[in-house]
Amino acid sequence: MQKITLNVYRFDPDLDQEPYWKSYELPGREGVTVLEVLFEVLEHHDGSLAFRYSCREAICGACAMYINGSHRLACKTQVSHLGRVLWVSPLPHMRVIKDLVVDMDPFFEKYKLIKPYLLSNSKPPEKERYQSPDERRYIDEMISCILCGSCYSSCPSVWTGEHYLGPAALMWAYRFTADGRDEGDAERLNLTAQEGGLWRCHTIFNCTEACPKNINLTHSIQQLKKKAAARVLGGK
Amino acid sequence: MYRPKQLKENADLSLRNIPVGMWGWILQRITGLLLVFYLMLHILVVSVAMWGGQESFDRWMHGLHNPVLLTLELGLILTVIYHALNGLRIVLFDLGYGIRAQRQVFAAVMVLTALIFGYSLYVIVPYIY
């Protein structure tokens, strides 16, 4: 099989003045993924290359990177789909800690802010808080989110809005308000429908384009806007 | 540590990687700001009638009636057409329609913009040159 040329973004703040691209010529193999190519470098060329990964099956969200001009999960990206030349860099617009590892703290702080769990103030019923199969199906798409940060990295409102919640947090806020078992609508809308929050979304669709799980985040955020508007117009 | 150079390097602002939805937004922003600037100029120019009456107004209008400014005015019409149609596209999304077909909706906006602008050229151009 043909050789692969990997160009990878390298930056160690302790040693390097500036980031730089480093090229590696690596053996190709049928079915090889970008993550495996990075392992190849780690094991045979340069043990200092830093990147995050865990599950290797697109369910943990750790290996989101910027690969050949798109946000992708390294573990589920087939090299053969991209040609023989790879350009791999950390999630754009995020602070680089080392090489492909970025600072995810702001992302998770904002996620926590919207209270990503079921809220209730009523007494629990005898058996369970019921959710019908239809209600469950409605949130299927949203709960496939693995919090990889691709949408957050792609959003122009995040780039300039230091406190802007970002696509993932807003999508999760809607995911809970759309859940029949949740009673936190008022609380979550108050948290999100602020000048610095929901209204900084300008339906740019970068988040939807970036999502490696093909979630239409814009759709969820638009629904949340409608909910907020309906609430205010309804006099609540 | 904050390193501007580092942020720029991994920012990816290359035009090639800007998706259609982002083009729509960038253009909406630029056209909107241009229109605000033009609106202010427009209010000022029309107000010469208040200061100098009919004679002054007609002198100004005559002075502005030249091929260069009229060509710029065509640009203004294009700006309005795009901003209005893309604005309607956004209102459509806000009402909950077309979100899952956003690429097609944007293509429709561009085609309509071209058609209406083409018609404007057809009507106005013969009178300019």
Add this chain to the structure above:
Amino acid sequence: MNGMKGVWAWLGQRVSGVVLVFLLGIHLWVLHFVDPGAGVVFQGVAIRLRSVFFIVVDLALLAFSLYHGLNGLRTVILDYSISEKAARKLTWVLTAVGVAAFVYGALGLMAFLSV
């Protein structure tokens, strides 16, 4: 928590935008498409403004475009993470600019009624 305040600016931008399609449509149609060769002259504007319809259209166009344009400008500036205090100041400044421009523009239009 200041209870979902941003809703109004957002709604206002959509509503004023849709209203502007009609107002600006009439404005551009009458001035550039009906008789493109005529140019804009004082007499023409004065005659048009004798009808209540055009006075209403022109004043509404002035008001809606100022509101929509300045509210849009506010949106753009708010995108750059300014403090809440600065945002309040900005709202006041833009409101003042809008009101002043409306009064000035309306007076400018009234000059055409004096003949």
